[in-house]
Amino acid sequence: KAGVTQTPRYLIKTRGQQVTLSCSPISGHRSVSWYQQTPGQGLQFLFEYFSETQRNKGNFPGRFSGRQFSNSRSEMNVSTLELGDSALYLCASSSPGLRNTGELFFGEGSRLTVL
């Protein structure tokens, strides 16, 4: 069974640009979450999608947005990049259903560097 796939794995952008990251969840998983991982802050929740609907959003500015497609693939977008957006962005999927079963399956992440 294929795991969670994130693309691209590495990217470098400059301040003011925008970036789109992609995540393909495990087949059959309908929930996709995004987290930002930085050395000082650990993992910070960005948002979670279930069946194309955003169910929850973390405390990030509006420059961070996302969406989910009918095949459960998800994208997140960061506009007007700032130096502080440099981080590892992790996508996680979880098993079908509305109840939280408690296990997230993570991709290897997309490492964004903003210069």
Add this chain to the structure above:
Amino acid sequence: GNSVTQMEGPVTLSEEAFLTINCTYTATGYPSLFWYVQYPGEGLQLLLKATKADDKGSNKGFEATYRKETTSFHLEKGSVQVSDSAVYFCALTYPTGNQFYFGTGTSLTVIP
């Protein structure tokens, strides 16, 4: 609000040493508690979990007990191996929610 605090690293141990990584949490109600592990070059993966007070989660020789009275979920292993070298994250979530709260991670290096 909800939060997780875990001991700062990095932690360096010799093989076969005893490991404890402390984790405390702040939450209302009855969250579920987790330890996730991130091996070098790999994505995070679930190590163990406990869903109610006094439950003990265990996996691969690691154990953690959900202590509601002390709001703690400390990770322990009696004899670590070089292959246990990784970053360990304590986390909580609610069964009816969909957001996880993670600690900042503790890096463990085990030397032969």
